[in-house]
Amino acid sequence: MGELDGRVAIVTGAGRGIGEQVARKLAAAGAHVVVSDRDGAEAEAVVAGLQTAGHAHVGDLTAPGVCDALVASAVATFGGLDIVVNNAGYAWDGPLHKVTDEQYQAMLDIHTIVPFRVLRAAAPHLREAAKAERAEGREVFRKVVNVTSLAGVMGNAGQTAYASGKGAIVGLTRATAKEWGALKINVNCVAFGVIDTRLIAPVGEAGEIPAGDTGGTITLGVPAKVRESFGLAIPLGRPATPEEAARGVYFLCSPASDYVHGQVLNVSGGLSLGMAG
Numbered sequence: 001m002g003e004l005d006g007r008v009a010i011v012t013g014a015g016r017g018i019g020e021q022v023a024r025k026l027a028a029a030g031a032h033v034v035v036s037d038r039d040g041a042e043a044e045a046v047v048a049g050l051q052t053a054g055h056a057h058v059g060d061l062t063a064p065g066v067c068d069a070l071v072a073s074a075v076a077t078f079g080g081l082d083i084v085v086n087n088a089g090y091a092w093d094g095p096l097h098k099v100t101d102e103q104y105q106a107m108l109d110i111h112t113i114v115p116f117r118v119l120r121a122a123a124p125h126l127r128e129a130a131k132a133e134r135a136e137g138r139e140v141f142r143k144v145v146n147v148t149s150l151a152g153v154m155g156n157a158g159q160t161a162y163a164s165g166k167g168a169i170v171g172l173t174r175a176t177a178k179e180w181g182a183l184k185i186n187v188n189c190v191a192f193g194v195i196d197t198r199l200i201a202p203v204g205e206a207g208e209i210p211a212g213d214t215g216g217t218i219t220l221g222v223p224a225k226v227r228e229s230f231g232l233a234i235p236l237g238r239p240a241t242p243e244e245a246a247r248g249v250y251f252l253c254s255p256a257s258d259y260v261h262g263q264v265l266n267v268s269g270g271l272s273l274g275m276a277g
């Protein structure tokens with residue numbers, strides 16, 4: 001028996017990195033997981049390795065209709081929806097004076113608009129089930145976890161566009177928590193510091209990804225000097241593994257967090273970037 005037996009979860013950006021580890025943990029606890037990613041082979045490979053039946057949903061979440069289709073596929077495949085993890089994202093960095101309109105829009109699209117659309121599509125499935133349970137006098141907790149970044153809550157030079165998208169999702173989280181609390185739908189954020197995925201791999205090893213819908217590409221990774229600074233800047237002395245990062249998300253998907261609501265949990269090894277109000 002797992003503590004999430006029979007639950008149905010969507011995890012966006014679960015084809016690799018932190019999202020993959022979140023999907024694995026949810027499935028290990030008994031949940032059926034819809035693995036959403038733009039990269040089909042990666043998503044299928046994650047599903048093949050899950051401990052419960054999973055489902056891959058492949059598509060660029062910023063494209064019209066894809067967020068709605070994702071939620072519809074979860075409900076059609078598993079008959080309901082209980083957990084939503086809005087994790088898909090990437091960084092397209094640059095100092096404010098060089099940020100293009102397309103770049104700024106792309107960071108808002110993936111980090112704010114996509115989570116909003118996924119939650120709007122999920123709303124009837126989460127809310128109507130909760131209303132029926134409330135009418136029967138039963139409390140059943142459902143879970144929304146939105147992934148933000150220390151850059152979004154404290155700022156980071158060179159990441160004005162990324163920080164804007166990751167900051168807005170905190171407002172979305174807190175407002176939704178106030179709307180959905182009465183239905184026992186917990187809505188929280190996890191703010192990551194530095195997690196050892198391709199996003200922080202050495203430049204040259206990390207590859208490239210599409211730059212929004214511009215037709216261009218973004219070179220992933222960070223320069224060697226920045227990587228060397230992580231050990232000194234992070235009080236715990238190193239980046240987190242993706243599996244360590246996923247533990248924070250799992251906590252907010254599990255019954256252990258039923259009375260945690262509208263919060264931002266920093267999973268950063270003590271790194272704080274220093275400008276929190």
Ligand SMILES: NC(=O)c1ccc[n+]([C@@H]2O[C@H](COP(=O)([O-])OP(=O)(O)OC[C@H]3O[C@@H](n4cnc5c(N)ncnc54)[C@H](O)[C@@H]3O)[C@@H](O)[C@H]2O)c1
Nearest residue numbers: 013015017018037038060061087088089149192194195197
């Ligand atoms: N790695 C870090 O240090 C770090 C720090 C703070 C926050 N984060 C956030 O954590 C989340 C996960 O990042 P990660 O480090 O695991 O990165 P990753 O690149 O390893 O995984 C992200 C996944 O999201 C998918 N994705 C991106 N855009 C998509 C789109 N438009 N449609 C569908 N799928 C899409 C990618 O294909 C990829 O598989 C992101 O939101 C990221 O901003 C990461």
